[in-house]
Amino acid sequence: MDQxxxxxxHRLTGRLAIKGSKNAALPLMAAALLTDEPxxxxxxxxxxxxxxxxxxxxxxxxxxEQTDHATTITNQDESRSHARYDIVKTMRASICAxxxxxxxxxxxxxxxxGGCAIGDRPVDLHLRGLEALGAQIQLHExxxxxxxxxxxxxxGRLRGSRVFLGxxxxxxxxxxxxxxxxxxxxxxxxxxxxxxxxxxxxDLANLxxxxxxxxxxxxxxxxxxVGVDSLGGATHRVIPDRIExxxxxxxxxxxxxxxxxxxxxxDCLSAVLNVLDxxxxxxxxxxxxxxxxxxxxxxxxxxRNLRGVELTTQPHPGFPTDLQAQTMALLSLADGNSVxxxxxxxxxxxxxxELGRMGARxxxxxxxxxxxxxxxxxxxxxxxxxxxxxxxxxxxxxxxEGTTTVSRVYHLDRGYEQMEVRLRSLGAHIExxxxxxxxxxxxxxxx
Ligand code: EPU
Numbered sequence: 001m002d003q004x005x006x007x008x009x010h011r012l013t014g015r016l017a018i019k020g021s022k023n024a025a026l027p028l029m030a031a032a033l034l035t036d037e038p039x040x041x042x043x044x045x046x047x048x049x050x051x052x053x054x055x056x057x058x059x060x061x062x063x064x065e066q067t068d069h070a071t072t073i074t075n076q077d078e079s080r081s082h083a084r085y086d087i088v089k090t091m092r093a094s095i096c097a098x099x100x101x102x103x104x105x106x107x108x109x110x111x112x113x114g115g116c117a118i119g120d121r122p123v124d125l126h127l128r129g130l131e132a133l134g135a136q137i138q139l140h141e142x143x144x145x146x147x148x149x150x151x152x153x154x155x156g157r158l159r160g161s162r163v164f165l166g167x168x169x170x171x172x173x174x175x176x177x178x179x180x181x182x183x184x185x186x187x188x189x190x191x192x193x194x195x196x197x198x199x200x201x202x203d204l205a206n207l208x209x210x211x212x213x214x215x216x217x218x219x220x221x222x223x224x225x226v227g228v229d230s231l232g233g234a235t236h237r238v239i240p241d242r243i244e245x246x247x248x249x250x251x252x253x254x255x256x257x258x259x260x261x262x263x264x265x266x267d268c269l270s271a272v273l274n275v276l277d278x279x280x281x282x283x284x285x286x287x288x289x290x291x292x293x294x295x296x297x298x299x300x301x302x303x304r305n306l307r308g309v310e311l312t313t314q315p316h317p318g319f320p321t322d323l324q325a326q327t328m329a330l331l332s333l334a335d336g337n338s339v340x341x342x343x344x345x346x347x348x349x350x351x352x353x354e355l356g357r358m359g360a361r362x363x364x365x366x367x368x369x370x371x372x373x374x375x376x377x378x379x380x381x382x383x384x385x386x387x388x389x390x391x392x393x394x395x396x397x398x399x400x401e402g403t404t405t406v407s408r409v410y411h412l413d414r415g416y417e418q419m420e421v422r423l424r425s426l427g428a429h430i431e432x433x434x435x436x437x438x439x440x441x442x443x444x445x446x447x
Contacts, residue, residue: 001407001408001409001410001434002409002410002413002432002433002434003405003406003407003408003409003432003433003434004394004397004404004405004406004409004412004420004430004431004432004433005403005404005405005430005431005433006379006394006397006398006400006403006404006405006406006428006429006430007379007402007403007429007430008377008379008397008398008399008400008401008402008403008404008429009399009400009401010255010398010427010428010429011255011256011257011258011427012251012252012255012257012258012259012398012423012426012427012428013257013258013259013426013427014259014260014425014426014427015259015260015261015262016248016259016260016261016262016422016425016426017261017262017263018240018241018244018245018248018261018262018263018264018265019043019045019240019241019244019263019417020042020043020044020045020237020238020239020240020241021045021199021200021203021238021239021240021241021242021243021244021265022045022047022049022050022241022243022244022414022415023093023173023198023200023241023243023322024199024200024203024204024238024239024241025041025044025045025050025053025238026049026050026053026093026096027093027096027174027177027181027200027204028041028203028204028207028236028238029041029044029050029053029054029057029071029073030053030057030096030097030099030100030177030181031100031181031204031207031208031211032057032062032073032074032075032100033057033060033062033075033097033100033101033104033105034075034100034103034104034181034184034185034208034211034231035075035104035211035230035231035232035233036074036075037074037232037233038072038073038074038233039072039073039074039207039211039233039234039236040070040071040072040233040234040235040236041070041071041072041073041235041236041237041238042069042070042235042236042237042238043237043238043240044066044070044071044238045238045241045417046417046418047413047414047415047416047417048410048413048414049091049093049414049415050071052087052090052091052094053091053093053094054066054071054073055087056083056087056091056094056097057073057097059080059082059083059084059087060080060081060082060083060097060101061075061076061077061078061079061080061081062074062075062076063076070235075104078104078105081101081105081107081108081109082109082110082143083097083098083101083108083109083110083111084111085111085142085143087111088110088111088112088113089111089113089114091414092113092116092121093174094110094111094113095110095113095123095126095174095178096174096177096178096181097110098110098126098130098144098146098178099126099130099177099178099179099180099181099182100178100181100182102130102135102146102147102148102158102182103148103157103158103181103182103183103184103185103186104185105151105152106147106148106151106152106156107146107147107148107151107152108144108145108146109140109143109144109145109146110143110144110146111142111143111144112139112142112143112144116386117350117385117386117389118345118347118348118350118386119345119346119347119348120347123144123175124167125165125167125171125172125175126172126174126175126178126179127144127146128163129163129165129175129178129179129192130146130158130178130179130182132161132162132163133158133159133160133161133163133179133182133183133186133190134148134149134158134159134161134186135147135148135158135182136148136149157185157186157187157227158182158183158185158186158187158227159186159187159188160183160186160187160188160189160190160225160226160227161186161188161190161191162190162191162193163179163183163190163191163192163193164193164194165179165192165193165194165195165196166193166194169343169344169345170194170196170314170315170343170344171194171195171196171197171221171315172196173196173198173200173201175196176192176195176196176198176201176223177200177201177204179192180192180195180201180204180205180208180215180218180223180225181204181208183225183227184208184211184213184214184215184225184227184228184231185227185228185229185230185231186225186227187227188226188227189224189225189226189227190224190225190227191222191223191224191225192222192223192224192225193221193222194221195217195218195220195221195222195223196315196316197219197220197221197315197316197317198315198316199219199239199242199265199267199268199294199316200239201218201219201223202218202219203238203239204218205218205219205223206218206236207234207236208231210234210235210236211231211232211233211234212228212230212231212232213225213228213231214226214227214228239265239294240263240264240265240294240295241265242265242268242269242272242320243320243322243323243388243415244415244416245261245264245265245269245298246269246272246320246323246326247323247326247391247395247416248261248300249261249272249276249281249283249298249300250276250323250326250327250329250330250395251326251394251395251398251423252281252300252301252302252426253276253279253281253300253302253306253330254302254329254330254333254395254396254398254399255398255399255428256302256303256304257300257301257302257426257427258299258300258301259299259300259426260297260298260299260300261297261298261299261300262288262297263288263295264285264288264295264296264297264298265294265295265296266285266293266294266296266298267293267294267296268294268316268317270317271314271317271318271319271320272319272320272323275309275311275319275327278307278309279306279307279308279309279330279331279334280302280303280305280306280307280334281300281301281302281306282300282301282302283298283299283300284298284299284301285297285298286298286299304333305335306330306331306333306334306335306373307334307335307336308331308334308335308336308337308338308371308373309331309334309338310338310339310340310341311327311338311339311340311341312340312341312342312343313340313341313342313343313344314343314344315344321342321343321344321345321348322388323388324340324342324348324388325348325351325388325389325391325392326388326391326392326395327340328340328351328352328355328362328369328371328392329351329355329360329392329393329395329396329399330395331371331373332355332360332361332362332371332373332374332377332396333373333374333375333376333377333399334371334373335373336372336373337370337371337372337373338370338371338373339368339369339370339371340368340369340371341367341368342367342368342369343367346366346367347367348386348388349364349369350385350386350389351385351388351389351392351393352364352369354382354383354384354385354389354393355377355392355393355396357380357381357382358377358378358379358380358382358393358396358397358400358404359374359376359377359378359400360374360377360396361373361374376400376401377396377399377400377401378400378401378402379397379400379401379402379403379404380400380404380405381404381405381407382396382397382404382405382406382407383406383407383408384406384407384408384409384411384412385408385411386411387411387412387414387415387416388415389411390406390408390409390411390412391412391416391419393406394406394412394419394423394430397430398423398428398430409432420432
């Protein structure tokens with residue numbers, strides 16, 4: 001397993017282009033299961049989770065060809081419809097194969113994802129949504145086994161319906177992706193109420209529409225889908241990664257830096273920009289070459305006179321849970337107290353104790369963390385527990401006095417392409433070294 005060694009205290013300066021979104025690309029790739037024609041995706045980042053999704057689709061009978069410019073996925077052998085535990089345990093997002101496979105093949109078997117480091121992660125809303133479309137679902141030997149009655153030779157299809165996707169923590173992003181994808185091939189009209197409004201859902205809807213689906217309202221809590229008989233292939237460019245953009249914004253701010261981000265999805269970062277503004281980080285936005293609000297240019301500067309703030313994670317357009325940990329690293333160096341409340345994953349605080357090893361003063365009370373700003377962080381050996389916690393510890397290491405060693409960075413490689421190379425290009429002193437594998441090392445599921 002690899003580690004990062006970071007010598008802190010160097011300002012980040014320069015220019016960086018944001019990569020394609022991981023959380024958009026995963027359900028987009030799964031949409032290839034809805035058609036017999038090739039799906040061509042551009043701007044797919046080179047990430048461990050993307051490689052896992054490609055491996056899963058290959059097991060499910062697709063060919064996947066990757067070049068520097070595009071990923072082409074063609075659904076070819078519909079006899080292999082079992083997403084096995086071996087793959088699902090490495091990546092919870094494997095669940096997004098369920099809806100497309102069920103709608104197109106009439107049958108799907110997907111290993112039930114377990115919990116992970118950021119908490120319990122049920123899929124009850126996905127299953128209730130697909131049942132509302134007429135699927136019969138059973139649990140068998142740890143697998144979700146889903147069938148469309150009368151399909152497989154009998155001509156049976158899913159049936160359009162009214163589906164409510166609200167749960168105790170709001171809607172579900174991948175659940176909305178699953179039900180929306182499945183409904184594209186259902187007979188009749190589906191209305192999803194309490195749909196997730198995340199930009200990744202909008203990107204999926206745009207791809208499905210390009211494939212011939214009839215969808216209205218994506219990005220709002222009510223999505224209407226009129227089922228069609230079949231979908232074709234399409235070419236689609238993945239939206240830039242709003243979480244990668246927010247992470248680099250925090251990295252620039254914590255090092256008192258000056259960096260320009262290109263291909264930056266400003267249009268979906270309002271809550272993040274609002275928090276950064278209140279903290280005292282300056283973000284100057286210019287139109288990008290395409291004048292597309294999702295692909296802007298933003299210059300981030302910070303004078304390190306940071307102020308504490310209160311923030312609560314919420315479904316989009318609220319502040320994203322996937323930036324909570326990175327923002328906590330930043331706020332650990334702000335003046336005064338900050339209050340961070342986690343409303344999506346109440347247990348997503350494993351980074352708190354590791355930040356404490358670096359001198360941060362953070363008290364956790366239930367799903368709230370109170371961060372009392374300190375003057376400096378000090379380097380220490382720390383351990384990453386999940387993808388975003390890894391990014392948080394790296395940010396802390398960039399600002400800390402002395403040397404920080406972050407172990408288990410395989411978590412980071414799931415969602416950030418070559419982060420150490422990109423940070424080095426901005427002036428960070430960070431290197432990757434290979435640790436001896438430990439027998440206890442298990443690649444558990446995270447996102
Ligand atoms: N939930 C339920 N029942 C369900 C599904 C979800 O109660 O059937 C709960 C969850 O436990 C959670 C909340 O609803 O409390 C939201 O979960 P959601 O289903 O929206 O999460 P997800 O779709 O599994 C995606 C991202 C996560 C991101 C969340 C929330 C992908 C591959 N993953 O997960 O990304 O945190 O939405 O925005 O898109 C990450 O990238 O680090 C990551 C964890």
